[in-house]
Amino acid sequence: MMTEQTRLVTYSRNVFIPVTNMCRNHCGYCGFRRDPDDPQAYIIHPDRVTEILQRGAGSGCTEALFTFGERPEEDDRYLERLKAIGYDRTLDYLLDLCRMAINAGLLPHCNPGVQSYEELALLKPFNASMGLMLETTARLQVHDNSPGKIPQKRIENIAHAGKLKIPFTTGLLVGIGETRADRVDSLRTIAGLHQQYGHIQEVIIQNFTPKPGTIMATHEPPSFEEMLWTVEQARDILPDDVAVQVPPNLISPGVLIKHGASDLGGISPETIDHINPEHTWPDVEELKQTTGKDTMLRERLPIYPKYILDGWFSVELRSLIHQLADGEGYRKTNEDLHRI
Numbered sequence: 030m031m032t033e034q035t036r037l038v039t040y041s042r043n044v045f046i047p048v049t050n051m052c053r054n055h056c057g058y059c060g061f062r063r064d065p066d067d068p069q070a071y072i073i074h075p076d077r078v079t080e081i082l083q084r085g086a087g088s089g090c091t092e093a094l095f096t097f098g099e100r101p102e103e104d105d106r107y108l109e110r111l112k113a114i115g116y117d118r119t120l121d122y123l124l125d126l127c128r129m130a131i132n133a134g135l136l137p138h139c140n141p142g143v144q145s146y147e148e149l150a151l152l153k154p155f156n157a158s159m160g161l162m163l164e165t166t167a168r169l170q171v172h173d174n175s176p177g178k179i180p181q182k183r184i185e186n187i188a189h190a191g192k193l194k195i196p197f198t199t200g201l202l203v204g205i206g207e208t209r210a211d212r213v214d215s216l217r218t219i220a221g222l223h224q225q226y227g228h229i230q231e232v233i234i235q236n237f238t239p240k241p242g243t244i245m246a247t248h249e250p251p252s253f254e255e256m257l258w259t260v261e262q263a264r265d266i267l268p269d270d271v272a273v274q275v276p277p278n279l280i281s282p283g284v285l286i287k288h289g290a291s292d293l294g295g296i297s298p299e300t301i302d303h304i305n306p307e308h309t310w311p312d313v314e315e316l317k318q319t320t321g322k323d324t325m326l327r328e329r330l331p332i333y334p335k336y337i338l339d340g341w342f343s344v345e346l347r348s349l350i351h352q353l354a355d356g357e358g359y360r361k362t363n364e365d366l367h368r369i
């Protein structure tokens with residue numbers, strides 16, 4: 030039972046599906062990206078996606094999180110590989126993967142990198158929500174070889190999503206060379222976008238973690254105090270209806286929850302975090318140990334309750350959302366409601 034002092038913290042249960050690790054960008058901290066001629070480069074095969082979706086549905090997941098390298102089709106070698114599985118455009122492949130997820134009973138949430146308004150409009154009916162990390166509004170050296178990380182392009186993408194009424198996830202990547210003032214500016218930018226369009230459901234405050242073999246391999250990650258400061262700023266600056274999310278596989282959330290974090294993002298019982306594969310997901314039972322007695326953990330869908338109640342979803346998703354959501358817009362099972 031909730032009291033006035035109880036903090037409600039949400040999470041979703043997902044499967045993490047990395048569609049391709051090829052990417053036009055070369056971010057200085059990225060351990061995920063591969064060149065098309067790298068033996069570890071891939072486009073995930075539909076059969077593999079089917080298998081992941083079936084496992085996710087079997088273990089009660091509600092979200093199919095599709096992640097990407099950004100605009101890999103700018104390289105012909107990627108396009109050849111895409112053609113080999115029957116597609117000329119990544120967008121068409123992604124739309125089919127979304128349909129597969131819906132048929133398997135999971136709600137798609139795509140993070141395909143910077144998209145045009147028209148591309149987002151095509152994806153919207155098949156996505157419960159979508160995401161694009163703003164990361165920062167500052168021009169940073171680590172993004173010198175990443176055309177998709179020009180802040181204005183990402184701000185435009187988030188605005189396009191707002192115009193299309195797509196429930197949206199964005200966030201900051203902390204510790205990549207930005208200053209505290211940059212973080213405040215980034216948060217104010219996101220707050221302004223939400224005030225204009227009302228579509229930002231959550232803002233991830235993600236700590237940079239160094240990856241072997243990258244330019245930033247020996248760069249110090251942000252301290253816990255720096256993360257705490259940023260979470261506090263986020264809670265102060267963002268409108269109250271925007272959740273502040275921290276990733277519980279990258280940082281212990283207990284203290285951050287006391288200072289404004291209210292969401293833990295996707296926690297997968299079936300798949301690893303392919304962007305941070307060295308950081309395993311905690312399970313919900315483990316989180317009970319770190320979040321405190323005055324915290325209630327509740328499962329949500331990839332679309333936040335208020336957007337369900339306000340009908341921000343397509344006819345294509347209607348029956349699945351009604352099947353999965355309870356009357357308040359959370360995941361429809363009492364066993365997922367934990368008093369900690």
Ligand code: SF4
Nearest residue numbers: 052054056059062098
């Ligand atoms: S856009 Fe993403 S996948 Fe591409 S290099 Fe940057 S962090 Fe890596």
